[in-house]
Amino acid sequence: MPPGPFGAAPSPEDPTFVFAEGRVLVHRRTRLELPSFSSVLEFASPVAGPFLVGELDGRPVFAAALETAPDGLEALGLRQVLAEAEAELGALAGRASQLVEWYFAHRYCGRCGTPTEHRPEEPTARCCPNCGALHFPRINPAVITLVHRGDEVLLAHNRAMLPGFYALIAGFVEPGETLEAAVAREIREEVGVEIEHPTYMASQAWPFPSQLMMGFFAAYRDGEVAQDDSEIDDARWFRYDALPDTGHRPQPYSIAGRLIEHFVRLRSGTAGSAQL
Structure with a gap:
């Protein structure tokens, strides 16, 4: 072959x-x-x-x-x-x-509609034989944030999730937006609070379908939690030692799960030099 x-x-x-x-x-x-x-x-x-x-x-x-x-x-x-x-x-x-x-x-060119093809000289692209456009694998940047307030972390339930499943706030980065601005905007839009000191922690390729998730910690600044109801139907503060059980929060294979576990280690004094 x-x-x-x-x-x-x-x-x-x-x-x-x-x-x-x-x-x-x-x-x-x-x-x-x-x-x-x-x-x-x-x-x-x-x-x-x-x-x-x-x-x-x-x-x-x-x-x-x-x-x-x-x-x-x-x-x-x-x-x-x-x-x-x-x-x-x-x-x-x-x-x-x-x-x-x-x-x-990308079986068809998004510019002119011609069927695309593979060319050995462009091994990582679908090529249009008509207009010459190259279509590379698309990556969609998104941010996901653990908002903390002392010993508490802010978790939310999205209407698309299973009942009782609480996760971190996440969303796509908009054109012309910095990662830090996206963090603040998503938190404000989804749960109505303001944050400060957004700090990058780690990233994960998230194939649902083509996201690059960039994980942040951010400190709560002010505001009352008020979910937007279009996507988020519940949001609340949880102490690090009273989180939803493991079947109702993100698992360690996801960056959301790793951010939560790292926060628990930090608050319980067991983090040491462990990395995400």
Whole structure:
């Protein structure tokens, strides 16, 4: 097979993320394992890919999409894969998902409508043979913020979440806006309070579908919590030692979960030199 997008061709035994019908197809053994590329071809020809995703245990890892999910593999949602997979595999799963999403979103040129194509000289882009436009994988910058007030953290319930699930405030960065301004605006719009000292903590590629989440801590300054009701239907302060139980707040595989855990360690005096 000739090199595909991102400049490499898989060998038969290379592990491959297989996407079909919105799910990831894996082997579940003692841990989650990826099928080989040759086993993917036994089912059907990919409708997207193969895309080189990265390396795992010294082997290149690819991603491909099938039109329908075959028998013999377990179909998992991407969030479940991120929750169950080891960190390195989870990061690759997110990248794989974003590359497949990019391919399907750019099969036609957004400027002139012509079908796009892959060219070896531009391995990371879909190219338009008519107007020459190059369509690279899209990244959507977003901020997510832990607002703290002494021993308390501000958590909110979004109408789209499961009942009783509380999370941090997040939102997309608008054109011409700094990250710090986006933090203050999102907090003000969603829960009606003002913050100060927004401090960058860490980032995470978040493949739902193509976000780069930049995590902040920010100190509460003033204002009464008043949710906007269009997205947020409840927001309240929680002490670090009286948070919602683990099934009702973000998990450690997400940057939201890591920010909350770090705050708990800081307030309980167990943070030491631990990093996010």
